[in-house]
Amino acid sequence: MRVRSIVTSGVLALFIIGGAFSQTFTTSMTAQEAKDQPLTPELHHSRLWIVTGGQTGVDRATLDTALSLFLPVRGWCPKGRIAEDGIIPPVYPLQETTSTDYAVRTEWNVRDSDGTLILAYGPLEGGTKLTLDLAKRYHRPSLVLNALSFSKNDMTHFWSWVQEHNIRILNVAGPRESAKPGVIYSRALNVLKQLLGS
Secondary structure, three states, X not given: OOEEEXXXXXXXXXXXXXXXXXXXXXXXXXXXXXXXXXXXXXXXXXXOEEEOXXXXXXXXXXXXXXXXXXXXXXXXXXXXXXXXXXXXOOOOOOEEOOOOOHHHHHHHHHHOOOEEEEEEOOOOOHHHHHHXXXXXXXXXXXXXXXXXXXXXXXXXXXXXXXXXXXXXXXXXXXXXXXXXXXXXXXXXXXXXXXXXXX
16 A cells, blocks of 8 residues: 655654555654755645644645645644534644634644635635734735635746745635535635645
């Protein structure tokens, strides 16, 4: 069986294709070492660490896309791994904050990343708007892309933004699935596969 590794903050989760188990242990590669790696147009996402919070919708689409592409994944989620659909499945390599408040998870993910990509489905509201506000407060670059009208121009804009701001650790955020049931996750999955799989 083919084994690929998924790097998380401080741990390495092993995922076997066709299998369904994960194992964690200490890895020698740190986030700083990842940031020190050069990013060129030819390398693209191979040097990006993907961060997100585990909520339904955009967060879940981000996790599924990153794991399917064998990208290093990490992120903060609320204490108890809570989400609107219950408990965040253990297959997603996230760390719990000390609070059940979603805002804490949102802040820590912005704080611990080099920049934040927000997928929008209309005017920013609730936690999505908070994410943008926190990026400004922490002086982290942010990019808002319209998930409903995504185009090749957006893809070019995204990679130019990544290189311009020397982003190695990318936080991805957006609305939860209940904001537009049947739309948020599926559209985000399509957009992220194009962005990160390019």
